[in-house]
Amino acid sequence: MINIALLGFGVVGSGTAEVLTENKALIEARLGCEYNIKYILDLRDFPNSPFCDRIVHDFNTILNDPEVSVVAEMMGGSHPAYDFTKACLEAGKSVVTSNKEVVSTFGVELCAIAKAHGVRYLFEASVGGGIPVIRPMINDLSSNKINKISGILNGTTNFILTSMRDADASFDAALKEAQRLGYAEANPSADVDGIDAARKIVILAALASGKLLDPKSISTTGITKITLEDSKLAQSFNCSIKLIGYAETMGDKLLAFVSPRLVPMSNPLSRIDGVFNGILVDANMVGEVMFYGPGAGKLPTASAVVADIIDVIANRDADVKPLVWESATDADLADMGEYSCRRMFVFNTMDGVPMLRGAQVKECGGVFGVMTDEMTEKEVEKITSACGNKLVSVYRVL
């Protein structure tokens, strides 16, 4: 009998209890052993829940119970989630989590602690919700060097951008609709400012490179300034605007950033719509593969948490090679100024705008979209300085 403890009984925590219960017979048959949810840590009581008898309020009850060997952390936020995770790992308990904030901030330390104590720290649910992506990147692309990762990593912003494209909704109207449907929080900053996507892309980049970037340090632009005209101009160039978490390995160096980008219709990410997520990985032998599915939600995210719990239980006696990450230093960072891609400049007039290489121009609602050939960030800066307030915005093209 394996005893499991859940930390947090919110959306993902209650979903995890549901998956472990609903599919118990099937999962136990696959594992060849039985399990039990022994504790659920939450500040609240849940008198009407079928799990009310497992609710505990004191973390030490879990920490000090030697019968608990697997802990699923689904509290969100850095503290006390990080502290509880660390304590569990140090106590010889494996931890699985959906908490991207903790993984992206403390992943180096927590992986090292897990290794030192011979236990596992798994986080499939921290990126892409229910989409299998982290374990496949580790196990299935193991024969590859990963060159690039481009991901639609946040369902809230993708819902908003899809509404802007397909329903001609303004950003504000689309955000309100997302809030009404429960896809966006009352304070939507972590989503719409790209903070959530930044946490996820640094996790994926660390899988590719072994180096974990500080999510706060990477260039991050959200979607709050995207106008309906920008969206229509993108469409006139056969593109969709998507919030893209992007990472690239350049020799020994690593580049990662989050920004809205024009995604051409020929790229499969252009068709990942609504609250769905998609992660496109470019690797040196396989070429491009994409993982698609529900990037959030109670049961999908819980599905990934439970997959990690199953992994821990199934391999409890195996000598699994632990994940080791280093913190990325300045020496690991590629020069963002050298990053080159096509661009769409948006001008409010074409008078006195310099000729741009390969430029195609479209007009919409009094603004002009100018699609150019590839140019570096440095070249973009020069044009930005030269154009002053004629330039409204610039988009990278994927």
Next chain:
Amino acid sequence: MINIALLGFGVVGSGTAEVLTENKALIEARLGCEYNIKYILDLRDFPNSPFCDRIVHDFNTILNDPEVSVVAEMMGGSHPAYDFTKACLEAGKSVVTSNKEVVSTFGVELCAIAKAHGVRYLFEASVGGGIPVIRPMINDLSSNKINKISGILNGTTNFILTSMRDADASFDAALKEAQRLGYAEANPSADVDGIDAARKIVILAALASGKLLDPKSISTTGITKITLEDSKLAQSFNCSIKLIGYAETMGDKLLAFVSPRLVPMSNPLSRIDGVFNGILVDANMVGEVMFYGPGAGKLPTASAVVADIIDVIANRDADVKPLVWESATDADLADMGEYSCRRMFVFNTMDGVPMLRGAQVKECGGVFGVMTDEMTEKEVEKITSACGNKLVSVYRVL
């Protein structure tokens, strides 16, 4: 030092040697041990290959060498591939393969032999080429009951259907172009008649159910009778025609078949074009997830073969739970007559055609496409009998 033998030095075999060589430093670092390609079995000599010194012509050289612990079978065809695989497993060597014919025909027996001898039999490359799908279905969807699998599993037919849709090519013209580009063989039957897709869908269905169907026994319709008019009618209903391998678990029963289907634009499979493959899995907790990528090709397929080799080496001392399949019997099969979905009937006249529930009609080149509500296979048969030679064809809608 782990010694590996490759069986077959054709497209996938030479690609596997290339991946193992090109990414050797990276893979050995991940594994924490060294490996060596000790033998390559082929009838031919390859005097100009850098691997010419590893070529052997006698399988027994490999079988009788106790230093060889991992064998990659990439010969294609049932014999002697099956016989060599069996002999290797019985000799205590793990086998990985890209050979869907062997896995779909002899998978039950070979998995059992692997289990009995404490070795592994892995076949990630047998479905979807380089796309991670088999290991993710086993490991990442482990917390789910799998309800349905819909796959574009054959790149050749998908290339042909994409050409018919986007370049207005006839089936014959599109097939010739596919042959010219090396995507289709001189004898294209295994692809265009759906035989290849049938082998792959029974493998996926076995992962979902534990029961392996005989690929020759499942209803299989290829793409040779699809006309340009059919393709245009599909588009007028906002669908693409795709060759779909489909499997569904219905309680304890299993249903699987291969046929061309109309895929609505809202389904992500509709946008999987050209030689790419996509596998959409509907599971009871996560909902829909899709795996996308190159379904064939030298290096992509080799990428999956090498991922399996890495899995075998990395877990050589672990007690991995072996895969156990049973042969599906008639008692395991759901009644295909009860399978229900929307349909597109194609008539050469609408005179005297009975009213069909929910029917919408479109015309193209003198034929009429009639899109109906959901109906069972039995109902379709009745309509087929009633309409005689007015009915040209019937398509299932996904």
